[in-house]
Amino acid sequence: MKCHISNSVFIGNIDPFLRSFDFSDPSFLEISTHDKWMSVHPVALAMIAALGMTVPRGNVHFDDISATSGHYLQRMGLLELLGIDNIKPIIAKDPSGRFVPLTVIKSAAEQTKFITDMMPLLHLDKAPEQAEAIRYVVSELLRNVLEHAAAPSGAIVAAQYYPKTKRISIGIVDTGVGIKQTITQSHTAWTDAEALRLALTPGITGTTSREGGTIDNAGAGLFFIKSIAVNNHDFFMLYSGQSLYKLHRRKGEVKYLHVDPFHDPHALKEDMPNWHGTVVGIDISLEQTKSFTDLMKVIRTSYSSAIRERRKARYRKARFE
Amino acid sequence: MITITIKKHAGVFAENKDVAGTLRDETILPTLRNGQEITLDFDGVEGATQSFIHAMISEAIREFGPEVLDHIIFKHCNKSVQAIIEIVVDYMQASE
Numbered sequence: 001m002k003c004h005i006s007n008s009v010f011i012g013n014i015d016p017f018l019r020s021f022d023f024s025d026p027s028f029l030e031i032s033t034h035d036k037w038m039s040v041h042p043v044a045l046a047m048i049a050a051l052g053m054t055v056p057r058g059n060v061h062f063d064d065i066s067a068t069s070g071h072y073l074q075r076m077g078l079l080e081l082l083g084i085d086n087i088k089p090i091i092a093k094d095p096s097g098r099f100v101p102l103t104v105i106k107s108a109a110e111q112t113k114f115i116t117d118m119m120p121l122l123h124l125d126k127a128p129e130q131a132e133a134i135r136y137v138v139s140e141l142l143r144n145v146l147e148h149a150a151a152p153s154g155a156i157v158a159a160q161y162y163p164k165t166k167r168i169s170i171g172i173v174d175t176g177v178g179i180k181q182t183i184t185q186s187h188t189a190w191t192d193a194e195a196l197r198l199a200l201t202p203g204i205t206g207t208t209s210r211e212g213g214t215i216d217n218a219g220a221g222l223f224f225i226k227s228i229a230v231n232n233h234d235f236f237m238l239y240s241g242q243s244l245y246k247l248h249r250r251k252g253e254v255k256y257l258h259v260d261p262f263h264d265p266h267a268l269k270e271d272m273p274n275w276h277g278t279v280v281g282i283d284i285s286l287e288q289t290k291s292f293t294d295l296m297k298v299i300r301t302s303y304s305s306a307i308r309e310r311r312k313a314r315y316r317k318a319r320f321e
Numbered sequence: 322m323i324t325i326t327i328k329k330h331a332g333v334f335a336e337n338k339d340v341a342g343t344l345r346d347e348t349i350l351p352t353l354r355n356g357q358e359i360t361l362d363f364d365g366v367e368g369a370t371q372s373f374i375h376a377m378i379s380e381a382i383r384e385f386g387p388e389v390l391d392h393i394i395f396k397h398c399n400k401s402v403q404a405i406i407e408i409v410v411d412y413m414q415a416s417e
Binding site: 108111112115116132135136139140143147203211213215216217218220221224292293296297299300303304305307308311 | 383
């Protein structure tokens with residue numbers, strides 16, 4: 001397998017990075033990088049880590065990292081996670097930066113510990129409202145992987161604070177069964193794009209075809225996360241199989257949330273390299289003004305009415321002839 | 322009257338659905354089936370996920386109907402936790 005990290009990889013311009021993936025030979029992973037500098041969203045690092053963990057130890061190769069920001073890969077724990085030690089020493093930078101290095105989560109207990117440890121690492125004590133949204137998003141996404149992905153490597157998560165844009169970027173990735181396989185256990189989806197659409201729709205879960213979900217799953221996790229992103233005008237991406245859904249930022253105050261994710265401003269690509277698993281990336285602005293409680297009020301209005309509308313749409317009268 | 326102190330079981334951020342499921346199966350549903358009231362005390366809980374609250378109370382609403390809410394008291398909820406509980410309660414009644 002191969003991939004290339006260009007000089008800039010963020011949700012808005014991630015397509016070339018994703019298209020650089022070549023999954024043809026799963027026995028090794030070769031990673032090339034931009035030769036001058038690079039600035040990389042944690043979701044990209046989590047993808048490389050997740051992929052690298054599927055190949056035999058020692059079969060992951062980085063080209064000679066000459067980029068001055070190559071230390072970032074080391075600092076985020078990518079080289080250590082992949083067992084790469086043949087790269088020339090990199091100058092250590094101040095470790096007090098606001099980031100959460102790549103971490104593998106395989107159990108609910110590890111998830112709880114990660115959530116607890118993450119908050120001080122991101123120095124979010126002065127932004128409690130945003131901290132709540134971040135804690136919420138990471139928690140629900142990790143739980144999704146543990147419950148639905150059937151990923152032997154678990155969830156790979158990383159986060160980074162960007163002071164210039166005052167945002168926290170988060171990536172959560174797995175190499176499990178992917179959204180289509182999960183959602184089609186109970187619903188019909190012929191394509192990855194249809195599966196993504198269903199997964200982002202409130203009240204739909206792969207665990208049942210029944211409205212309202214099961215005793216343990218309401219089918220609301222991804223809808224809530226997308227809704228938080230919509231309300232805060234944040235970037236959000238969901239990639240599984242050959243489909244990539246990217247939420248575009250909506251302008252102005254959001255008073256109503258679309259039930260159908262395809263009604264939100266978005267970009268959908270259906271011809272991406274086939275990622276076996278699920279990739280979620282999100283940027284959460286620390287300058288958002290809406291409180292977490294107000295966010296939940298907007299979601300509440302839309303969420304229940306969505307269920308009622310869908311039940312109404314499915315209601316049929318008996319036909320008499 | 323039975324009281325569950327959520328923080329004692331789930332910490333300041335209630336997100337572990339395994340814990341929610343245990344509370345549901347071992348305490349909440351048996352208490353309600355016995356015709357007793359139950360108090361869910363969120364004192365010291367800063368936040369909760371929709372998944373946690375759903376796993377903890379949705380089955381009670383499904384099994385006993387919305388009237389069961391007359392027998393569950395949500396105590397010491399901050400605004401955020403209250404908002405999540407209201408979402409789950411609305412949703413369960415809309416979907417049944």
